[in-house]
Amino acid sequence: METGRVVGRIKLGSxxxxxxxxxxxxxxxxxxxxxxxxxKPEQDMIALIHHAVHSGVTFLDTSDVYGHFTNEILLGKALKGGVREKVELATKFGISFGDGKREIRGDPAYVRAACEASLKRLQLDCIDLYYQHRVDTRLPIEVTIGELKKLVEEGKIKYIGLSEASASTIRRAHAVHPITAVQLEWSLWSRDVEQEIIPTCRELGIGIVAYSPLGRGFFSSGLKSVENLSNDDFRKSLPRFQPENLEHNKIIFERVNEMATRKGCTPSQLALAWVQHQGNDVCPIPGTTKIENFNQNIGALSVKLTPEEMAELESFASEDVVKGDRYMSDFATWKNSETPPLSSWKAA
Structure with a gap:
């Protein structure tokens, strides 16, 4: 597939x-x-980012927690020399590793401090899209969004996003200040969001950003992608990557691979094309550290799928077919999180 084309544009949110x-x-x-x-060699990563922007992929996604702050520093360096004006930069707050312990925070003081610190690392005056990375289930979402609204009014962020929030949490947040995008895991084998969250976003005019659209690399090479993981790779602890589940899940990859062969593309391009075909309000954000993989990813934009082919793909990986949850049990609060009512906060 050809590469180097200018990637199209979509409107994210209202x-x-x-x-x-x-x-x-x-x-x-x-x-x-x-x-x-x-x-990874810093200059190689900066070269990859510049290649992406040159190719038309201008929507860059990071977080303060990635690399424990170093990923934002990397992006800050990559955006110098006139690159900043060409990109839409998204970063996130909410996962704290204070005292070596993981904690989800959304209290106003933390929100503001996290934003100020990200701006400094990114060497920016304003963040385009600022997500709450994970929802703090200890306090009402209205409290967190209230502080983010102030940051918008102060010109420190342009748009507000949420990640892994429940439909009701999204609705409550949107009532305080318009939510521009919800980031969620959506791929052929992670489709639980289609029941409530996607319809809620569309009802409210909220854009959808799909992370892990390649099933955390599974749709790149199936079992080989798992066998090649290092011993310290996070994915080795995920339920879907456990041997008892992989033996079943590999059949999904084999069917996708067979269809990709018929279509003249790679299985990862086919899986990514399925996400791209979900609508013009959906933007997948596949991650990579290699230019050749990046080129393959944008090649997915040229894969056209008929309604019949979409249905065939979905039959391979319906929700009841995939074995294993997408997170471990101790990460339960990271999925579609609810928050207490605002009345409980006022009464406290």
Whole structure:
């Protein structure tokens, strides 16, 4: 498939944000235990980011927690020399590793401090899209969004996003200040969001950003992608990657691979094309650290699927077919999180 084309544009949400039809997840570019610990050459990663922007992929996704702050520093360096004006930059707050313990925070003081720190690392005056990375289930979402609204009014962020929030949490947040995008895991084998969250976003005019659209690499090479993981790779602890589940899940990959062969594309391009075909309000953000993989990802934009082919793909990986949850049990609060009512906060 040809590469180097200009990637199309879509409107994300109803507040005016326009982004490339496919984004670039930057998490893997920095060492980030327990997800991955292998450092990548900084200049190679900057070259990849510049190649992406040149190709038309201008929607860049990072977080303060990626690389424990170092990923934002990397992006800050990559955006110098006139690159900043060409990109839509998204970063996140909410996962704290104070005292070596993981904690989800959304209290106003933390929100403001996290934003100020991200601006400094990114060497920016304003963040385009600022997500709450994970929802703090200890306090009402209205409290967190209230502080984010102030940051918008102060010109420090342009648009507000949520990640892994429940439908009711999204609705309550949107009532305080318009939510531009919800980031969620959506791929052929992660489709639970289609029941309530996607319809809620569409009802409210909220854009959808799909992370892990390749099933955390599973749709790149199936069992081989798992066998090649290092011992410290986070994915080795995920239920879907356990041997008892993989033996079943590999059949999904084999069927996708067979269809990709018929279509003249790779299985990863086919899986990514399925996400791209979900609508012009959806932007997948596959991550990579290699230019050749990036080129393959944007090649997915040229894969056209008929309604019949979409249905065939979905039959391979319906929700009841996939074995294993997408997170471990101790990460339960990271999925579609609810928050207490605002009345409980006022009474406290």
């Amino acid at each position: 507040q005016g944000l326009e982004v490339s039809a496919q984004g670039l997840g930057c998490m893997g570019m920095s060492p980030f235990p327990p997800f991955h610990e292998q450092p």
